[in-house]
Amino acid sequence: MEKLHVVILLMLMISLALTVVRLRSLLAIAILSGVYSLILAVAFTLLDAVDVAFTEAAVGAGITLTLMLAALSLTTRSSTKGSGSAAQRSVAIVVCLMTGAALAYASLEMPAVGDFAAPIHGHVANRYIAEGPLMTGVPNIVTDILASYRGYDTLGEVTVIFTAGIAVMALLWRWRSDGK
Amino acid sequence: MSEHLIVRVIVKLLVPFILLFALYVQMHGDYGPGGGFQAGVIFATGFIVYSIAFGARQTIRVLPLSVVTAMVSLGVVLYALVGFVTVGAGGNFLDYGVLDSHDPVHGQHLGILLIELGVGISVAGVLTAIFFTFAERRQK
Numbered sequence: 001m002e003k004l005h006v007v008i009l010l011m012l013m014i015s016l017a018l019t020v021v022r023l024r025s026l027l028a029i030a031i032l033s034g035v036y037s038l039i040l041a042v043a044f045t046l047l048d049a050v051d052v053a054f055t056e057a058a059v060g061a062g063i064t065l066t067l068m069l070a071a072l073s074l075t076t077r078s079s080t081k082g083s084g085s086a087a088q089r090s091v092a093i094v095v096c097l098m099t100g101a102a103l104a105y106a107s108l109e110m111p112a113v114g115d116f117a118a119p120i121h122g123h124v125a126n127r128y129i130a131e132g133p134l135m136t137g138v139p140n141i142v143t144d145i146l147a148s149y150r151g152y153d154t155l156g157e158v159t160v161i162f163t164a165g166i167a168v169m170a171l172l173w174r175w176r177s178d179g180k
Numbered sequence: 181m182s183e184h185l186i187v188r189v190i191v192k193l194l195v196p197f198i199l200l201f202a203l204y205v206q207m208h209g210d211y212g213p214g215g216g217f218q219a220g221v222i223f224a225t226g227f228i229v230y231s232i233a234f235g236a237r238q239t240i241r242v243l244p245l246s247v248v249t250a251m252v253s254l255g256v257v258l259y260a261l262v263g264f265v266t267v268g269a270g271g272n273f274l275d276y277g278v279l280d281s282h283d284p285v286h287g288q289h290l291g292i293l294l295i296e297l298g299v300g301i302s303v304a305g306v307l308t309a310i311f312f313t314f315a316e317r318r319q320k
Contacts, residue, residue, distance in 0.1 A: 050213040054205075058221040063307055066228055070314040136276075136288035138210040146215065147292040151274035154295070155259055158302050162256045165306030169252075172313045175245050 002046055009043045025078050027069075034065035047113065051142040124149075184233065191233035198226035206300050210289070216296035220255075220303025228311045236315035248308050255302025259295045266291070 016036045020029050037060025044053035084092075111118035132144035146154050202223035209215030231239040262274065269278040276291020277284035 051215070054213045054218050058218045058225075062225055063221050063228075066225065066232075067307075067310060067314070070311055070318075073318055074314060135285065136292060137285040138289055138292055140210055140212065140215075142213075143209050143215055143292060143296070147295055148274075148276065148288055151263075151276075151295065154299065155256075155263065155274070158256050158259055158299050161306050162252060162302055165252050165302075165309055168310050168313055169249070172317065173309075175312065175316050 006043055006046050009039050009046070013039050013043075026072055026075075027077055030065060030068040030072060033068070034061045037061040037064070051140075188233045191229055195226050195230050198222060198229065202226060202300075202304075206296065207293075209296055210292065216299030217303055219296075220300040220305075221307060223300065223304040224307035224311070227308050231311065231315055236312055240312075243308070245312065248305055248312065251301050251305025252309055253302075253305075255298040255300065255305065257298075258301065259298035262291055262294045262298070 013036055016032055016039070020032050020036075023029050023032070037056055041053040041057035041061065044050075044056055111120075115121075128145055128149060129141060132141050132149070133139050136144050136148050138144050138148075202219045202225075205214035205222060206216060206219035209219065227239055227243055230242075262276070262279075264273075266275050266278050267273050271278035274291070274295075276288045278287060279290050280287035
C-alpha cells in the first residue's frame, strides 16, 4: 500500500515537471517547484526519512520558493519564447533523454529499498544504530550521526553556507551601515 | 498601512508562532526530527514573511543589519570554537565527550546542542541576509 502511495506521488512529480517545462510564467514555475518539493517531502515521509522530509519541506518548498519570488520581483514575470534553432533544441532533447535513460539503467543495479544486504548497511551503520543513542545521550540517530560522528562534515557544510552567504553579500549587498 | 490589511493581520498573528516553532525545532532536534539547519530556515522564514508584509525597513528596526551580518559568522565561529575547546580539554577536535569531566555522554549531548545552535544561527543569518539583499535592490 505504501509503495502504491509513493508511486502515485512520483507520478504527480513527473507530471509537475512536464508542466513546468511547458509553462512560460516564471511565477507559476516557481510556485510549482515549491509544490514539487512538498510532494517530495511527503514521499520522504512515507519512506520513513522524516529528517530529510523536514529539510525538503523547509528548504525546498519554503525558503527556496520565497527567495525565488524575491528574485522574480527584480526581473520579469514571464520568460520569452525558447531561443535556439530547431536543430539545437533537438540536440538538447537527445542529450536529456540519453542522460535520463543512463540514470534509469543505472538505478536497476541499486539494491531494493530497505534491503538488509545492501552494501551501505554493512559498514558503520549498524554500530551507529546500536551505539549512537547510548554514546551521545541523543535518541535521534540522524542528529547523532550529523552532529557527532560526522561533526567534521557538518562543520564543512556550515562553512559552505557561510561562504555562499558572504559571496551573495559581497556581490549584491548595498545597505548603508545606518540601514537606509 | 491600509493596503494588504488581511495579509498584515495574518502575518502579525503567525510570526510569533513561526519563531516559537523554530526554537522548538532547534531545541528538540535531539529527540525528534529537525535540528539546527531546519530551525535556522524556519527562523529566517519568520522574518522574511514579516518583511514581505511590512517591508524590509520595518523588519530592520527589529532585526538590525549588524545583527544579521554578525549571525552569519557567529554560528560558524561557535561551531569551530566547540571543536577547539574539546582540543583544549584534551580530546580530539569536535570530540564532545571531554566537555563534561564526569560523564562523556553528557559532554556529547552538550556538544551536539552547541554545534546545532551554531548551525541554526549561521543558516538563519545567511538566509535573512540573502533576502535583505534582494529586498534592498527592490527599493531602488
